[in-house]
Amino acid sequence: MLRWISPPSLFLPALVLALLLTPLSSEADWRQRVETRMTSPPVWMERLDARLALLEAGFGGELGVYVWMLGNEGPEARYGWRDRETWYLASLIKVPVAIELMARVEAGSASLDDRLVLRQSDYVDGAGPTNWASPGSELSLRELLEPMLTVSDNTASDMLIDFLGLVSVNRQAQSLVHDPDGLGPITTxxxxxxxxxxxxxxxxxxxxxxxxxxxxxxxxxxxxxxxxxxxxxxxxxxxxxxxxxxxxxxxxATGLNGGRLDAFAELLVALGEGRALGTEATAELLAILSRTSSGERRLKAGLGRDIRFAHKTGTQHRRACDAGIASHGEGSAPQRAVVVACTRGVLDVARSEQMLAAVGRAIYESGLFSDVP
Structure with a gap:
């Protein structure tokens, strides 16, 4: 993937040196190389670079961001900030769990109306309604899928992983990315x-x-x-x-439940473009993700009211993430972008959420949805 050098002031000295050292076969060849190397990143990327640099400088921790415009395979559609580093993804790993479940439903080997029995050994700390159910309760797969995504219910998540099998969940996640090292092993x-x-x-x-x-x-x-x-x-x-x-x-440092942001974005792109699931299963899963309520103060708070966001959040000690598919415009062909953002290093969750909201605002105000055709 072509990666733009930022800020632009660092680009020109390197360009001049490269041109001076490049042997010239003809004036036409020289002009072609100049035009190729002088190609600048889209304005929205330059704006976003500047904003993220300011935000991270005043944060006290680190930011990771990846943006991928759906329907555009060129380098002008992909932007990364620390995206090639390994980040702890926390509950973002529940997205491939949901994809594997919907793939089973699509194949006819499971139905969202199928029921699982809640055992005393299933309870895990965290938010969500499943922990309020009594041992022995029968819960449908739909009753587990929805809270796993919308409020990040850990007990529901582990019940689904146990039902699907951890090997199958990891295989599903790996099948949606090109680089197998891009996503670390998923655990319960x-x-x-x-x-x-x-x-x-x-x-x-x-x-x-x-x-x-x-x-x-x-x-x-x-x-x-x-x-x-x-x-x-x-x-x-x-x-x-x-x-x-x-x-x-x-x-x-173990890499468990971690990965690169560009790799997780690739998984979301596969979902958004209908390559992970069929049409009906994709629509149903994105509809559930659009009802996520655990991230109202994160990216969604900054992206603006005219942006629809189907997303999942993740939170752990000094780690916070938000990732999903942002849609802008009405009709059958809205502009859509996968956005993945994480913070690390800051203990205060509220401060990390404020920073993720600021990242959302920076993306929106960069002109992403107006500058990219």
């Missing part, structure tokens, strides 16, 4: 917790979802570490790392 949400705490002690894999619900109710990280040590029957000082902060840092 309860295993996210186990992997984090296993950085402190390997016996963390014996903890249940109910254990992590109890852990979450404690007020401080130190209280959680002491509870964890008591639960394992060991001394607090024998933990392998001194803090949960370092445990999360070690977990993020």
């Amino acid at each position: 949400l309860v295993d996210v917790r186990r992997h984090v705490y296993s950085q402190l002690h390997p016996d963390a894999f014996g903890l249940t979802g109910l254990d992590f619900i109890e852990l979450r109710e404690l007020e401080s990280d130190e209280q959680r570490l002491r509870w964890f040590a008591r639960r394992l029957g060991i001394e607090r000082d024998s933990l392998q790392l001194p803090s949960l902060e370092e445990a999360f840092r070690a977990y993020y």
Whole structure:
């Protein structure tokens, strides 16, 4: 993928040097090379570059952004800011879970009216209505799919992963991207917790979802570490790392549930262009994503009222993401763009949400939907 150099002031000295060092076979050849190398990025990219630089400078953390205009394969339709770095995607991984489920429905091997029994071992901490249901309740696949996406229900997500099989979910995700290294392995949400705490002690894999619900109710990280040590029957000082902060840092380094933003955007493009699913399943899944309520203060808050956004959010310790398909215009052929944005490094979730809203506003005001034909 062609990547523009930004800011433009860095482009010209390199251009001049390249032209001076390039052997010339003819005046026509020289002019062609000059015209090719002088090609500048679209105005919306230059504007977005400048805005993101200012936003990140005042943030205290880092931003990652990727924008891909659907229906345009040229380099002028794709923009990235730290997009080739590995980011923790958090609950964005629930999108390929949903795609795999809808593929089963489309193939006739499952129906959204099929029901699963909620077991006591299924509960995972987090938002959503599934945790309010009693053990033994029968919940339809639709009743699990909707809250998994719209309010990021972790218990619903893990029930669906258990139903589909983790191998199938990972295979589905990998099938939608060209670079298999672009997306890291997906795990269940309860295993996210186990992997984090296993950085402190390997016996963390014996903890249940109910254990992590109890852990979450404690007020401080130190209280959680002491509870964890008591639960394992060991001394607090024998933990392998001194803090949960370092445990999360070690977990993020594993690459689990992580990936590059350009790769995750490719997955969303496959969904938006109808290559991941058929027409009806695509429309149904995008309709559910358009009802997402967990990200009202993120990208959607900045993109503007005339932008429709079918998206999914993700949140974890010092990490926040928002990603989806933004549509502008009425009729049968609106302008559409995949937008993926993440923050890292800042503890305050509200501050990260403000930054994601500012990124949405920067994208909107860059002229993306008016400058790209």
